[in-house]
Amino acid sequence: MSTLALTELLGQPVVDSAGRTCGRVREVALTPQEDRVLVSVLIVKTRAGDRLLPLQSVSAINGKVMASTASSDWKATNGSEGLFLLERDLLDQQVIDVHGRKVVRVNDVDLNKDSVGSRQVLKVGSVDVGARGAVRRLLKGVVPTGALQFLLNQIPPRVIPWEFVDLIETDPARRVKLKISHERLAKLHPADIADIVEELAPSEREAVFETLDEQVAAGALEEVDPKVQKSILESLDSDRAAEIVEEMQPDAAADLLADLTQEKTESILEEMAPAEREEVSGLLEFKEDSAAGRMTTEYIALPVGATTHDAIEALRKFEGGVETVSTFFLTDSRGTLAGMVPLAKLVLADAKTPLLSLTQEPLISCHADASDSEVAELFDKYNLLTLPVTDDANKLTGVITSDDVINVLRSKL
Amino acid sequence: MVPARISDFNYSDPRSAFILSSRFAPPCLCIVLMKFWKRWKTRILLSLAVVGPGFITANVDNDAGGIWTYSSAGAQFGHLLLWTMIPITLALIVVQEMTARMGAVTGKGLSDLIREEFGFRITFFMMIGILITNFGNVVAEFAGIAGSLELFGLSKYYTVPICAVIVWLIVVKGQYKSVEKVFLAASFFYITYIVAGVLAKPAWGTAMLATVKPPPASAWREQGYVYMVIGLVGTTIAPWMQFYLQSSIVEKGVTPRQYRASQIDVITGCIFTDVVAWFIIVACAATLYTHGYRNVQDAKDAAQALRPLAGDYAYILFSMGLFNASLFAASILPLSTAYTVCEGLGFESGVGQKFGEAPVFYWLYTILIVTGAGVILIPNLPLVKITILSQVVNGVVLPFVLIFMLLLINKKELMGQYVNSRLFNVIAWATTVVMIGLTIAWFLTLRAQG
Numbered sequence: 001m002s003t004l005a006l007t008e009l010l011g012q013p014v015v016d017s018a019g020r021t022c023g024r025v026r027e028v029a030l031t032p033q034e035d036r037v038l039v040s041v042l043i044v045k046t047r048a049g050d051r052l053l054p055l056q057s058v059s060a061i062n063g064k065v066m067a068s069t070a071s072s073d074w075k076a077t078n079g080s081e082g083l084f085l086l087e088r089d090l091l092d093q094q095v096i097d098v099h100g101r102k103v104v105r106v107n108d109v110d111l112n113k114d115s116v117g118s119r120q121v122l123k124v125g126s127v128d129v130g131a132r133g134a135v136r137r138l139l140k141g142v143v144p145t146g147a148l149q150f151l152l153n154q155i156p157p158r159v160i161p162w163e164f165v166d167l168i169e170t171d172p173a174r175r176v177k178l179k180i181s182h183e184r185l186a187k188l189h190p191a192d193i194a195d196i197v198e199e200l201a202p203s204e205r206e207a208v209f210e211t212l213d214e215q216v217a218a219g220a221l222e223e224v225d226p227k228v229q230k231s232i233l234e235s236l237d238s239d240r241a242a243e244i245v246e247e248m249q250p251d252a253a254a255d256l257l258a259d260l261t262q263e264k265t266e267s268i269l270e271e272m273a274p275a276e277r278e279e280v281s282g283l284l285e286f287k288e289d290s291a292a293g294r295m296t297t298e299y300i301a302l303p304v305g306a307t308t309h310d311a312i313e314a315l316r317k318f319e320g321g322v323e324t325v326s327t328f329f330l331t332d333s334r335g336t337l338a339g340m341v342p343l344a345k346l347v348l349a350d351a352k353t354p355l356l357s358l359t360q361e362p363l364i365s366c367h368a369d370a371s372d373s374e375v376a377e378l379f380d381k382y383n384l385l386t387l388p389v390t391d392d393a394n395k396l397t398g399v400i401t402s403d404d405v406i407n408v409l410r411s412k413l
Numbered sequence: 414m415v416p417a418r419i420s421d422f423n424y425s426d427p428r429s430a431f432i433l434s435s436r437f438a439p440p441c442l443c444i445v446l447m448k449f450w451k452r453w454k455t456r457i458l459l460s461l462a463v464v465g466p467g468f469i470t471a472n473v474d475n476d477a478g479g480i481w482t483y484s485s486a487g488a489q490f491g492h493l494l495l496w497t498m499i500p501i502t503l504a505l506i507v508v509q510e511m512t513a514r515m516g517a518v519t520g521k522g523l524s525d526l527i528r529e530e531f532g533f534r535i536t537f538f539m540m541i542g543i544l545i546t547n548f549g550n551v552v553a554e555f556a557g558i559a560g561s562l563e564l565f566g567l568s569k570y571y572t573v574p575i576c577a578v579i580v581w582l583i584v585v586k587g588q589y590k591s592v593e594k595v596f597l598a599a600s601f602f603y604i605t606y607i608v609a610g611v612l613a614k615p616a617w618g619t620a621m622l623a624t625v626k627p628p629p630a631s632a633w634r635e636q637g638y639v640y641m642v643i644g645l646v647g648t649t650i651a652p653w654m655q656f657y658l659q660s661s662i663v664e665k666g667v668t669p670r671q672y673r674a675s676q677i678d679v680i681t682g683c684i685f686t687d688v689v690a691w692f693i694i695v696a697c698a699a700t701l702y703t704h705g706y707r708n709v710q711d712a713k714d715a716a717q718a719l720r721p722l723a724g725d726y727a728y729i730l731f732s733m734g735l736f737n738a739s740l741f742a743a744s745i746l747p748l749s750t751a752y753t754v755c756e757g758l759g760f761e762s763g764v765g766q767k768f769g770e771a772p773v774f775y776w777l778y779t780i781l782i783v784t785g786a787g788v789i790l791i792p793n794l795p796l797v798k799i800t801i802l803s804q805v806v807n808g809v810v811l812p813f814v815l816i817f818m819l820l821l822i823n824k825k826e827l828m829g830q831y832v833n834s835r836l837f838n839v840i841a842w843a844t845t846v847v848m849i850g851l852t853i854a855w856f857l858t859l860r861a862q863g
Contacts, residue, residue: 105528134759
């Protein structure tokens with residue numbers, strides 16, 4: 001097995017079975033529907049126009065491409081339907097390096113060359129994003145081949161294995177035909193996905209958010225810079241946007257929707273499932289920079305008489321995010337806040353222990369109208385992880401978590 | 414006439430208010446300014462907030478290179494170059510609008526687009542060209558810093574290194590955005606040129622006529638005329654502006670739908686720039702040219718243009734304006750260049766990254782500042798000559814950038830319905846051809862002289 005750079009292969013003369021040089025390599029293509037790695041066809045530029053040369057009919061590649069068929073058998077190209085063209089679609093374009101978690105530009109593509117019987121097999125091995133590919137492209141045809149090869153061997157390669165490359169395609173129809181998805185990207189931490197997305201052009205962001213699984217998309221969207229968040233949601237269809245917003249933390253969703261135009265917000269809310277819609281639109285009523293605007297309505301509240309066992313059961317059934325479960329809240333029959341129990345105390349206690357005996361003193365809470373700085377002050381003073389928010393009647397209405405406070409503080413730095 | 418005591422103060426005369434406040438400054442002036450600030454604060458901040466990338470770019474366009482070139486044009490040729498302002502403005506509007514449209518539609522920077530559509534090798538040479546051209550501009554900005562502060566008797570041997578360090582720190586410490594507003598507010602110093610132009614009592618009729626009438630054929634034969642025309646175009650439609658504006662539009666997240674607002678922003682910016690340029694030329698023609706100071710050699714000469722406005726204090730106004738413009742552009746240019754080159758060639762870039770994560774970006778940025786400032790420290794350097802040369806290089810490189818822009822903006826698969834209209838193509842291609850023609854003519858005169 002040896003490697004061959006894409007830019008070395010491009011432009012090579014193509015010789016047919018009769019020994020005549022019929023043209024030059026114009027494109028190297030994959031058929032992703034069949035195989036994501038294997039080069040399926042070369043597009044040859046001949047005097048009669050572009051021709052498709054299937055790789056099965058290539059017997060050797062060594063400075064020249066030797067075909068085992070007559071040039072008259074090569075079919076004319078009719079568009080590039082279903083083909084992923086390495087020169088047009090990959091070379092010089094931006095791709096996501098899933099392993100390094102960043103956006104990179106492709107300088108060259110390394111192809112692995114193998115012989116199977118009398119046939120050549122070409123597989124995409126890795127993309128070159130370092131100086132080696134750059135120098136090759138700069139000096140190819142200018143410096144003698146031998147000297148260039150010597151020089152290139154001195155440069156340590158910077159390559160990304162093909163399996164860690166995530167492609168971006170903005171055309172939805174082509175995305176389906178070329179089977180471009182973001183399975184690998186989706187496995188990253190939402191915050192890493194957010195960083196990557198921020199580096200892309202708006203149409204590319206839209207493409208990523210249309211393809212990602214809703215839950216992953218929601219997690220990533222929460223972490224994206226608010227300005228970019230807004231432009232992403234505006235670019236998506238309302239029903240797709242609604243699918244993603246449903247999966248977001250209600251407080252983050254409300255903050256985001258509050259920044260959109262009223263029209264867009266309404267059309268997204270309309271598409272949402274009733275339960276989530278109610279929660280989010282309830283939060284939308286509050287001023288964004290008050291305690292109520294920062295709080296989430298997803299938390300675990302239990303009646304005053306509950307035991308540790310009940311709390312663990314409630315935790316098992318809880319569907320919200322993990323931020324709020326560090327504390328359990330106790331409310332009386334009228335919904336008034338009666339106490340809070342830290343998760344740590346609860347875990348150490350016996351199953352039958354009444355929660356009321358585990359509560360944390362003093363009971364710190366704030367009013368829904370409290371300002372950002374009042375909230376931050378309470379978190380700082382009492383070293384809180386969560387802060388319950390109450391209304392005029394002292395009823396528990398929501399919970400602010402420390403990550404919300406960090407968000408506020410960071411935006412003021 | 415000058416009131417020495419408060420009782421002498423004449424309430425109806427605004428001039429005496431100014432004299433009074435400066436005489437009893439600082440407390441008096443401070444109170445006046447504080448009151449003014451309190452009353453207008455929201456309005457000023459609000460208007461600065463809506464000032465878009467187009468207006469900022471246009472303002473930076475009147476940098477040291479611009480001020481020197483316009484001043485020299487007026488001093489050396491009087492009204493003979495005023496006719497260039499209308500075609501230049503037209504071309505500037507078309508070119509900047511194209512840039513902004515490309516940014517809004519593709520969401521990508523100009524060097525990204527050149528790389529994606531034309532491949533590595535072409536991009537590489539383009540970036541080398543841009544690097545050299547922009548380096549000349551960085552030198553010009555530091556020349557402006559040196560020249561403006563020399564008027565106060567401060568030696569360039571310590572002002573330039575200090576300013577270089579300030580510029581470097583502003584960006585590396587991530588403070589650029591907050592400093593930008595100060596620069597922007599201070600760039601209203603340019604209005605002094607408009608006032609000076611009016612106070613110099615220029616021959617309005619001839620100036621207006623010279624603006625719309627083509628110059629006599631004899632003008633073209635004058636020594637250095639073609640050179641100055643290239644310099645004027647190069648300083649007004651600088652190559653770096655296209656890269657900078659497009660990135661700013663992308664960074665601001667302008668979409669094709671909100672694009673109308675940016676269009677207005679761009680056009681106002683272009684017109685503002687050129688109105689200021691026109692007044693600089695007219696002010697210099699009315700003062701320097703008329704009194705025979707044909708050869709502007711340093712800031713002291715150029716400052717004379719503001720004499721009608723500020724008398725003996727002209728140099729303060731001039732030097733503040735020049736200093737602000739130079740420092741503003743000096744903090745944008747090296748950064749914009751580092752971004753442009755790194756994005757085109759695929760290196761990590763961005764002030765959000767740490768030094769170790771984007772070494773090429775930071776090194777490029779640092780080297781541009783260090784060498785740009787370093788050149789100025791060479792003793793007896795003819796600052797104005799070098800500055801104008803850098804603007805002529807801008808003009809020579811411009812057609813290459815325009816060709817790439819025109820090829821890109823006419824690609825349907827890239828721009829969709831937003832490809833160039835025929836009128837825009839005609840104007841932009843004409844600009845390209847004219848600039849190539851002027852460059853060839855200049856080279857020919859060089860050979861004839863040599």
